Amino acid sequence: MRKIKKILKVFLYIITVFTILVVITSSIYNRIGNCKIEGEIKGLGTRLALVSGGTNSSSNSFLKVILIINGKFSFNAKLNEPGGGRIITWNMLFKRTSGKPLGTRSKMLDFSLNPNEKISINGTMNKYSISYLISGNKISEQSSKFTKENIDILVRETQLELIIDSLEFSGANENLIDSIKREFGKTRSAYNNQKLEYAIKNPS
Numbered sequence: 001m002r003k004i005k006k007i008l009k010v011f012l013y014i015i016t017v018f019t020i021l022v023v024i025t026s027s028i029y030n031r032i033g034n035c036k037i038e039g040e041i042k043g044l045g046t047r048l049a050l051v052s053g054g055t056n057s058s059s060n061s062f063l064k065v066i067l068i069i070n071g072k073f074s075f076n077a078k079l080n081e082p083g084g085g086r087i088i089t090w091n092m093l094f095k096r097t098s099g100k101p102l103g104t105r106s107k108m109l110d111f112s113l114n115p116n117e118k119i120s121i122n123g124t125m126n127k128y129s130i131s132y133l134i135s136g137n138k139i140s141e142q143s144s145k146f147t148k149e150n151i152d153i154l155v156r157e158t159q160l161e162l163i164i165d166s167l168e169f170s171g172a173n174e175n176l177i178d179s180i181k182r183e184f185g186k187t188r189s190a191y192n193n194q195k196l197e198y199a200i201k202n203p204s
């Protein structure tokens with residue numbers, strides 16, 4: 001029993017040292033780049049996040065692991081032309097009835113970015129959504145404003161998707177599932193159509 005405890009202590013120590021080294025290495029790497037992204041999402045907590053992104057033409061890309069502390073974060077990225085990225089944490093994902101993760105549009109944290117820009121992302125994470133605004137990049141500002149103003153539609157879309165998942169897993173009546181799928185489709189189309197109209201009115 002003592003040997004097992006000793007082994008567990010050594011294993012825990014190795015894991016702790018490894019985690020610290022990863023955080024330190026990531027912190028140094030995350031300061032490299034000509035663009036800066038910072039912000040605060042209340043309710044996000046303290047956790048690691050994955051940031052993926054790149055240029056619109058895919059000429060270069062980046063993948064980072066950042067540490068979010070009490071919802072606050074700050075990191076750099078390198079872009080040689082306009083692009084953007086997405087921040088993902090485990091608690092932004094929902095859990096399917098089967099236990100598998102599910103990403104939805106209501107909890108996506110996306111941003112657009114130009115070379116040598118500094119943007120700020122601020123918002124709040126709720127049960128079904130992340131409501132946020134971005135400053136420092138015109139496309140990000142307009143896109144986040146539209147999403148925030150129409151977040152209720154995305155929340156309904158997410159709720160319907162979770163209901164469909166639960167009903168399909170439990171083998172519910174197919175007619176019921178189909179009716180909810182039709183509502184889901186209408187909800188998704190309504191948001192897409194409004195976004196298209198917004199883009200037409202704001203061509204820049």
